[in-house]
Amino acid sequence: MYILFLGLPGAGKGTHARKLSLEYDMFHLSSGTLLRKAARRKSAGGQVIKRYISRGKLVPDEIIVKLIRKEIMKFQEKDIVFEGFPKTINQARELEEILDEIEKEINFCIYLKVDEDRLVYRLTGRRICSNDGSIYHIKENPPEEEGKCDICGANLFRPAGDEEKIVKKRIKAGKKRTAELVEYYKQRINVETVVGTDRSPGEVHQDINEIVEKHISDEK
Ligand code: AMP
Numbered sequence: 001m002y003i004l005f006l007g008l009p010g011a012g013k014g015t016h017a018r019k020l021s022l023e024y025d026m027f028h029l030s031s032g033t034l035l036r037k038a039a040r041r042k043s044a045g046g047q048v049i050k051r052y053i054s055r056g057k058l059v060p061d062e063i064i065v066k067l068i069r070k071e072i073m074k075f076q077e078k079d080i081v082f083e084g085f086p087k088t089i090n091q092a093r094e095l096e097e098i099l100d101e102i103e104k105e106i107n108f109c110i111y112l113k114v115d116e117d118r119l120v121y122r123l124t125g126r127r128i129c130s131n132d133g134s135i136y137h138i139k140e141n142p143p144e145e146e147g148k149c150d151i152c153g154a155n156l157f158r159p160a161g162d163e164e165k166i167v168k169k170r171i172k173a174g175k176k177r178t179a180e181l182v183e184y185y186k187q188r189i190n191v192e193t194v195v196g197t198d199r200s201p202g203e204v205h206q207d208i209n210e211i212v213e214k215h216i217s218d219e220k
Contacts, residue, residue, distance in 0.1 A: 001026075001079045001107050001215070001216070001219070002079065002080050002082065002099070002104060002105065002106045002107055003020070003026070003079075003080070003081050003082065003106070003107060003108060003109070003110060003212070004081075004082040004083075004106045004108075004109045004110070004185070005017050005081065005082065005083045005084075005109070005110050005111075005112065006109050006110070006111040006112070006178060006181055006182055006185070006191070007111060007112035007113065007114065007178065007196075008114065008116070008119055008171055008174045008175065008178050009119065009123060009167070009170045009171055009174050010114070010118070010119035010120070010122040010123040010126075010167070010171070011112040011113070011114040011119065011196055012112050012114065012122075012196050012201065012204065013083045013084065013112055014030060014032065014033075014083055014084070014135055015135045015201060016110075016112065016201075016204060016205060016208055017030065017081045017082075017083035018030075018133065018134075018135065019205055019208075020081055020205075020208060020209075020212065021081045023209075024079065024212065025078075025079070026078060026079040026080060026081050027075040027078040027079070027080045027081070028080075028081050028083065029068070029071050029072070029075070029080050029081065029082050029083065029085070030083045030084050030133075031064055031067075031068065031083070031084035031085035031087070032083075032084045032159075033084075033133050034064075034067050034068070034071065035049055035053060035059055035064065035067070036053065036128075036159060036160070038067065039053055039160070045063075048063075049063065050160065053159075053160050053161045054160040054161055054166070055161070055166065056161045056166035056167070056169045056170040056173075058087060058088070058173075061088075061090060061091060061094065064085065064091070065091065065094045065098075068085050068095070068098070069098050072098055072099070072102070073102075076102050076104065082095075082106070086181065087174075087177055087181075088177055088180075088181075089180055089181065089184055092181060092184055092185075105189075106185075106189060107189070107215060107219075108189055108190040108191070108192060108211075108215055109182075109185045109189065109190070109191040109192065110191075110192050110194055110208060110211060111182055111191050111192065111193045111194065112194055112196050112204070113193055113194065113195050113196060113197070114195075114196040114197050115197040116171060116175075118197055118198075119167070119171050120164060120167050120168060120171065122137065122140075123162050123167045123170075124162060124163070124164050124167055125137045125138040125139055125140070126158070126159065126162055127143075127147075127156040127157065127158055128156060128157060128158075128159055129149035129151070129152065129154050129155075129156055130154050130155050130156070130157050131149065131152050131154035132149065132151055132152050132154070134149050134150070134151055134152075136149075136156060141201070143156060190215075192211045194207045194208060194211070
């Protein structure tokens, strides 16, 4: 089963996609994680990616599509949770082409809907584990020891592009793109909307689990 998360930056796509992937033994394909990892490389390619991320701009399609393609080919036999890709209609079409090649398709989307004013707060407080990718928030979900991952003890870092000014720019640009993607997928497959505003991660996760269970039983 291939599931795609949609939503604005800070809506919780990464957190919930990761949780789902662990529970259902799926591969979590996160474009943000993939790109941040590439950006840590000292190579010219790594430095180009880093510049886009730290300015809050989308990395060019030829770079991200190539990375995503490689991951899909590597993990195609597993169930996959897509998160952060596609971010544009053009990327959605590219994804379709890649999936056509391996005779697969996105089964359904989960659209995480969160009020805009919560997004800045969420993203500016976000911290990520440099080793296993666990996501924390300095106020809402702080680690037991400041700056250290609860699970593996590695250092947490503040992702480039999560500064307030850049976050606002990403949200502004993301609004139109997300709305277009939601429409695009609604015309093709099932898009399940999950409201995330003023609800705990546990409540949101429960909704997501129910949706996934419903789809699993429908497909049997
Ligand atoms: P995210 O973790 O999904 O919010 O992504 C963090 C940053 O990585 C974005 O601000 C972009 O610079 C880059 N990025 C993530 N996904 C994509 C994508 N699908 N296409 C282009 N750039 C992306």
